[in-house]
Amino acid sequence: MSSYISRNPDILGGTACFVGTRVPIKTLFDYLESVSSLDEFLEDFPTVTSDAAVGVIIEARDSLLKDETAP
Known part of the structure; x- marks a missing residue:
């Protein structure tokens, strides 16, 4: 789980937001x-x-490249 991203159905309908912000x-x-x-x-x-x-x-970079860096 990301420490930078939050999803809350009560904030912008659950849109991924920066933690502690809208x-x-x-x-x-x-x-x-x-x-x-x-x-x-x-x-x-x-x-x-x-x-x-x-x-x-x-x-985002790590997520996109995870398959490319796997041994």
Whole structure:
């Protein structure tokens, strides 16, 4: 279980959000997809810490690459 992501049916209908916020994880990826910087995202969403944003990116990378790194 991620220490950066929470899902609560009472918060945004269970959308994956950064823990302790109402900021959807998808918003981070939308920013990055639109070529905005991580710093811009963090500036626009001050309730999200840099550690949390980077942690989510690392978890996504690890999840996508887990089969490629298996022996």
